[in-house]
Amino acid sequence: MFCGLDIGGKGIEGFDLSVSKGRLVANEILDSSTSPPGRFLLEVGRRVLKAKPQSQLLAVGNPLLPLTCQQVLPWLSGISRPTILTDEGGFPLTYVLPREAFEEWGRFLMLLCCAEAAIDARLLKGVLGCAIELRSIKIPKIGKYPVSTSTGWFQGRDRQNVLKVLAINATRLVEETGGRWKHLPFSVYHPYHAGSIVFFAAAARKCQTPLYQRQIVCTSYRDIWDYSKSPLEAEWLKLPFLPRDNSVGEPQFAMHAFERLGKDVVDNSFITFNRYSRTSGSASFHRIDHDRFALGDSLDSPEQTSQWQAPDVMGRCELPANPLKVLFHINGGLAIKSYPSDHAAVLFRSLQGLGIQASVIGHRPDLEAFGVTSIDAEETEPLFNAVQDHHIFVGLDSFPHHFVRNIMGWPTIGLFGNTMAANFGGGWNEQYRSLDENLPCNPCGGDTACPLFGRKECANYVAPEPLIHAIVGMGQRLYGLSV
Amino acid sequence: MTVKVLAFFDSRYQGGDDAWKSLREAVPPSRQHFALDRPSTLGWYDLSNPQSAAQVVLFARNAGIDGFVLDVEWDKTQKSYSSGGEPLADLTGEHFGLAFQWRNGPDQFWQSPAPDALRQERAAALIKAINIGAPALMGGGVVLAVKYPKLIWEPKATLALLRAEAKAAGLPGLYLMACRAEDQNGSYAALGYDALLDPGPAEWQSCPPANNPSGFDYLEVMAGLRDSVDYMDRFYDYPLFAVARMINRDQRGKVVPRVFPGFFNWQKHPEGGAMHLINRRSSGPQPVDRHLYGLFFENAMLWARGHLPADERAVFLDSWNGWLTGSQVEPGLLDGDLVYNATRNAIDRSRYVIKSREQSPDCSLDDAVKERIALLVEAAKNF
Numbered sequence: 001m002f003c004g005l006d007i008g009g010k011g012i013e014g015f016d017l018s019v020s021k022g023r024l025v026a027n028e029i030l031d032s033s034t035s036p037p038g039r040f041l042l043e044v045g046r047r048v049l050k051a052k053p054q055s056q057l058l059a060v061g062n063p064l065l066p067l068t069c070q071q072v073l074p075w076l077s078g079i080s081r082p083t084i085l086t087d088e089g090g091f092p093l094t095y096v097l098p099r100e101a102f103e104e105w106g107r108f109l110m111l112l113c114c115a116e117a118a119i120d121a122r123l124l125k126g127v128l129g130c131a132i133e134l135r136s137i138k139i140p141k142i143g144k145y146p147v148s149t150s151t152g153w154f155q156g157r158d159r160q161n162v163l164k165v166l167a168i169n170a171t172r173l174v175e176e177t178g179g180r181w182k183h184l185p186f187s188v189y190h191p192y193h194a195g196s197i198v199f200f201a202a203a204a205r206k207c208q209t210p211l212y213q214r215q216i217v218c219t220s221y222r223d224i225w226d227y228s229k230s231p232l233e234a235e236w237l238k239l240p241f242l243p244r245d246n247s248v249g250e251p252q253f254a255m256h257a258f259e260r261l262g263k264d265v266v267d268n269s270f271i272t273f274n275r276y277s278r279t280s281g282s283a284s285f286h287r288i289d290h291d292r293f294a295l296g297d298s299l300d301s302p303e304q305t306s307q308w309q310a311p312d313v314m315g316r317c318e319l320p321a322n323p324l325k326v327l328f329h330i331n332g333g334l335a336i337k338s339y340p341s342d343h344a345a346v347l348f349r350s351l352q353g354l355g356i357q358a359s360v361i362g363h364r365p366d367l368e369a370f371g372v373t374s375i376d377a378e379e380t381e382p383l384f385n386a387v388q389d390h391h392i393f394v395g396l397d398s399f400p401h402h403f404v405r406n407i408m409g410w411p412t413i414g415l416f417g418n419t420m421a422a423n424f425g426g427g428w429n430e431q432y433r434s435l436d437e438n439l440p441c442n443p444c445g446g447d448t449a450c451p452l453f454g455r456k457e458c459a460n461y462v463a464p465e466p467l468i469h470a471i472v473g474m475g476q477r478l479y480g481l482s483v
Numbered sequence: 484m485t486v487k488v489l490a491f492f493d494s495r496y497q498g499g500d501d502a503w504k505s506l507r508e509a510v511p512p513s514r515q516h517f518a519l520d521r522p523s524t525l526g527w528y529d530l531s532n533p534q535s536a537a538q539v540v541l542f543a544r545n546a547g548i549d550g551f552v553l554d555v556e557w558d559k560t561q562k563s564y565s566s567g568g569e570p571l572a573d574l575t576g577e578h579f580g581l582a583f584q585w586r587n588g589p590d591q592f593w594q595s596p597a598p599d600a601l602r603q604e605r606a607a608a609l610i611k612a613i614n615i616g617a618p619a620l621m622g623g624g625v626v627l628a629v630k631y632p633k634l635i636w637e638p639k640a641t642l643a644l645l646r647a648e649a650k651a652a653g654l655p656g657l658y659l660m661a662c663r664a665e666d667q668n669g670s671y672a673a674l675g676y677d678a679l680l681d682p683g684p685a686e687w688q689s690c691p692p693a694n695n696p697s698g699f700d701y702l703e704v705m706a707g708l709r710d711s712v713d714y715m716d717r718f719y720d721y722p723l724f725a726v727a728r729m730i731n732r733d734q735r736g737k738v739v740p741r742v743f744p745g746f747f748n749w750q751k752h753p754e755g756g757a758m759h760l761i762n763r764r765s766s767g768p769q770p771v772d773r774h775l776y777g778l779f780f781e782n783a784m785l786w787a788r789g790h791l792p793a794d795e796r797a798v799f800l801d802s803w804n805g806w807l808t809g810s811q812v813e814p815g816l817l818d819g820d821l822v823y824n825a826t827r828n829a830i831d832r833s834r835y836v837i838k839s840r841e842q843s844p845d846c847s848l849d850d851a852v853k854e855r856i857a858l859l860v861e862a863a864k865n866f
Contacts, residue, residue, distance in 0.1 A: 020831075021827075021828040021829075021831035021832045021835070022831035022832050022833075022834060022835025022836075023831050023835075283832060283835075284832040284833070284835045284836045284839075285835075302835060302838070305839075307835075307839035308838065308839055308842075310842075345863070345866075346860060346863040346864050347863075349859075349862075349863035349866055350856065350859040350860050350862075350863045353859040353862070353863070354855075354856070354859065422832070422835075422836045422839075426839065427836075427839030427840065427842075427843075428839065428840040428842070428843035429842060429843055430843070430844050432843075433843075437729070437730070438729060438782035438783070438785050438786040438789070439726050439729050439730060439782060440722070440725040440726050440729055440775060440778045440779035440782050440783075441722065441726050441775075441778070442778065442782060452722055452723060452726060459726075459730060463731075464860055464863070465856060465857065465860045466733075468856050468859075468860070469847075469848055469853070469856065470846070472848060472852060472856065473846030473847060474846055476846070476848070477844060477846050483852060483855070
């Protein structure tokens with residue numbers, strides 16, 4: 001729920017916009033989980049200017065708040081200069097800014113914290129070179145911002161503190177570097193995990209209107225970065241990536257990261273927080289498109305999204321079609337994230353009967369009886385080499401899957417259990433399929449066991465038979481397999 | 484080719500204020516019963532008013548719904564079948580059509596033998612009742628779901644008769660569905676049904692109830708120490724109920740999914756015996772979980788895309804305006820447009836994904852390969 005108004009002309013014209021669930025029509029904005037609130041502020045401004053190209057002064061509701069034009073309109077009475085309307089506690093309600101804020105200086109809007117008007121006003125003053133008035137509106141204080149909201153934000157006080165720190169640091173650069181700040185690079189803060197590095201790199205390769213030059217990445221992912229050919233320059237973060245057990249919070253890790261990056265980085269680049277700001281599964285867009293939007297593309301029609309487009313990387317095995325060789329990654333660490341063992345046994349027995357050679361990443365002596373070979377390919381280079389020795393890759397919603405599909409472009413079948421195929425697997429093409437059972441509990445977010453049935457394994461993983469159909473079908477079409 | 488969404492529609496809201504009398508007068512007899520919602524945005528409409536009917540259809544189309552499913556039943560006084568769909572006929576067309584559910588339960592004529600001439604006359608009357616407006620076609624035919632297929636005497640001959648009468652009436656054909664949960668051995672297909680349709684929540688409880696009253700509970704109820712609802716009614720957890728309908732569903736045969744945001748039918752069971760779908764929350768049970776309902780809907784559409792023939796892909800939404808069972812998606816006073824929007828969003832999400840799969844080449848296997856795989860899988864399971 002967003003709103004923008006053209007208030008510089010003879011009358012006021014407002015545009016209510018919403019996050020798209022898939023239509024991406026004119027009044028909808030792509031839902032991007034890796035975009036900070038300022039990115040949406042910029043996008044709303046872009047949309048207003050698209051509709052009203054002559055507009056000189058725009059009012060845009062704070063994207064973090066559920067605001068419509070009807071709510072904002074009465075607050076705008078008598079305003080003709082850059083202003084931030086606030087509640088009585090100084091929480092920004094609406095930004096009234098000149099058009100150049102959304103054009104020439106648009107990328108600086110992504111640095112706004114959108115959580116404290118005084119911080120944003122000072123940054124905007126430095127960037128735009130004009131006074132920004134703060135005007136308090138008589139509404140109840142916004143108060144403590146919820147951790148998650150009905151409009152899809154995933155924030156809370158600590159995340160907003162990170163946004164404030166980054167906005168303050170940006171202000172310092174603008175105020176203390178003379179004119180040099182105008183030429184400083186913008187850096188994406190999204191340093192982990194492996195699959196996310198792959199997605200951001202794919203997004204950066206596709207991005208048509210990039211606002212960034214750099215990405216902060218944990219050094220552990222140097223090998224993935226090298227393979228992924230991101231056009232962004234890596235800013236290496238010498239910290240182990242965030243543990244997945246929630247023992248360290250994202251905001252806390254971020255603060256450590258800025259400290260570790262050091263003065264040279266912090267003093268010479270503008271950093272935006274691009275870890276998750278919104279819940280990622282509220283729409284069906286692929287994470288690559290979340291990241292493309294974060295990087296600057298408006299993606300204002302479904303045809304522009306990656307799921308509807310042909311893949312940008314395609315690869316294929318050069319070995320003879322028979323025997324068909326299939327590489328599996330079916331162990332996700334925990335049972336809930338792994339392909340169920342009963343299914344696996346039936347799958348590999350059946351494949352053996354069809355004369356299809358199966359290999360499995362990881363140590364699986366239990367499957368050797370079905371002719372399955374265990375392969376050590378947990379690291380990037382061995383994975384790259386192993387994939388090249390197989391016709392088809394079948395993998396969970398995990399790094400190997402994303403790497404093989406998005407960097408190698410190899411024929412891939414994605415297996416989805418408790419995560420959304422649309423968000424992480426995406427559109428189908430000649431070389432890609434995602435499979436699941438379409439259960440209504442998907443995605444459940446269960447970490448250790450099924451929240452519904454209490455089982456350790458996920459019931460949403462597809463049964464062996466349709467998986468074999470997909471493997472044989474892909475084998476026949478791509479390689480001329482005969483069974 | 485996308486997946487059609489057809490919503491059950493109660494066409495009785497026409498002809499004046501009395502049409503809404505049941506809803507206006509319904510009062511929950513127990514604290515455990517959810518209150519019935521009441522119309523907000525579209526108001527207490529009268530479908531016989533063309534403007535009101537047009538607004539209703541416009542709202543449905545805006546949500547992505549492709550047609551309404553009307554109940555057609557025998558009217559003893561008029562001695563004809565009626566669907567009440569006449570006010571909608573002019574609003575149908577290429578993008579919005581009508582489908583039908585034959586409520587054959589009360590229609591005792593078809594439950595016993597009758598002379599051929601009478602059967603033909605009656606079949607022609609049924610076909611006449613569904614020959615209104617533009618149809619929402621499935622498999623090239625007008626959709627007619629038989630609510631109680633087990634009650635039909637000589638079903639094979641009856642279905643053949645209906646098809647013949649449809650042809651004689653100039654319909655493009657019939658797409659006959661039996662409201663049954665499974666057709667594992669193909670017996671309904673052998674009778675002439677094109678597909679099955681998941682029965683409604685009241686007709687098919689896909690999981691055990693959450694309450695299982697004991698004899699002691701019964702005695703407490705009888706002694707006036709406890710709400711009789713505890714013993715008489717059945718409460719089902721919506722998440723389990725919905726998942727149980729989708730799990731292993733391709734093993735049930737060709738069964739088109741039915742989705743619903745909520746359901747409770749105490750208004751139809753004043754003496755007890757109602758069923759309720761509930762969502763447990765710390766604040767107490769809730770009738771609708773919009774998030775889970777959206778996932779139910781979205782996944783049902785994706786399932787239909789992956790498992791049904793191209794021109795038979797559909798999901799039935801129960802319901803557009805089932806106010807008396809709390810299953811409506813029309814905007815209401817209690818929920819505003821939240822359920823309506825959840826419906827629209829689910830349809831948007833799934834259609835986006837479906838479109839993203841359209842360019843994918845056909846990798847389907849020929850029947851011999853499928854059979855070989857099926858045999859190997861069966862052998863592997865029994866190893």
